[in-house]
Amino acid sequence: DIQMTQSPSSLSASVGDxxxxxxxxxxxxxxxxxxxxxxxxxxxxxxxxxxxxxxxxVPSRFSGSGFGTDFTLxxxxxxxxxxxxxxxxxxxSTPLTFGGGTKVEIK
Amino acid sequence: xxQLVESGGGLVQPGGSLRVSCAASGFTFSSYxxxxxxxxxxxxxxxxxxxxxxxxxxxxxxxxxxRFTISRDxxxxxLYLQMNSLRVEDTAVYYCAxxxxxxxxxxxFYYMDVWxxxxxxxxxx
Numbered sequence: 001d002i003q004m005t006q007s008p009s010s011l012s013a014s015v016g017d018x019x020x021x022x023x024x025x026x027x028x029x030x031x032x033x034x035x036x037x038x039x040x041x042x043x044x045x046x047x048x049x050x051x052x053x054x055x056x057x058v059p060s061r062f063s064g065s066g067f068g069t070d071f072t073l074x075x076x077x078x079x080x081x082x083x084x085x086x087x088x089x090x091x092x093s094t095p096l097t098f099g100g101g102t103k104v105e106i107k
Numbered sequence: 108x109x110q111l112v113e114s115g116g117g118l119v120q121p122g123g124s125l126r127v128s129c130a131a132s133g134f135t136f137s138s139y140x141x142x143x144x145x146x147x148x149x150x151x152x153x154x155x156x157x158x159x160x161x162x163x164x165x166x167x168x169x170x171x172x173x174r175f176t177i178s179r180d181x182x183x184x185x186l187y188l189q190m191n192s193l194r195v196e197d198t199a200v201y202y203c204a205x206x207x208x209x210x211x212x213x214x215x216f217y218y219m220d221v222w223x224x225x226x227x228x229x230x231x232x
Contacts, residue, residue: 038152044152044202045222049218053209096154098152098153101152
């Protein structure tokens, strides 16, 4: 199975900050990497697919990059509604696996 | 409106069985593979199972293989997860999620773009 490791597991940031979350795969997954946002008590929402493609309706302050084993989710200017937990997911092979999550909290 | 609504969760004793359902609306259900993803209390996301649009192909996480069965009724627009021999560690919110794809230079990139609200399964004596 492909292991997905996210860092940090949590971070504190202020509104307007630039935030970067990292996801590392245990083997190369090309660009088969998605990012999801989850707020407490709700289902995850797709943000980014194919490592860098913005899902419909997602604000442009979100961006993704990376290829192979190392990937990044960036929020260019953190907004109040962005405080949530973020997960990466690989779809290179079954079983699909998620990273452990990064909780973005208010500083 | 594209929507997925799960139902059927509840409290069950270890070793027991439960079937959860996911009703789809607003899209051509049979055209999409569907997934089950679960989330234990305070934990991250875990993929459980996937079924092809026609129902002929199924895939499972090792943690549930041989105990859980995914199925679908395309005439009813409904996805199912039959869970047998339940364990305490199966306690989680169970989400159904639609599998969509985008083609980029002959490569298919898959993602879960529509999720249900989840149904809670608690395994406890």
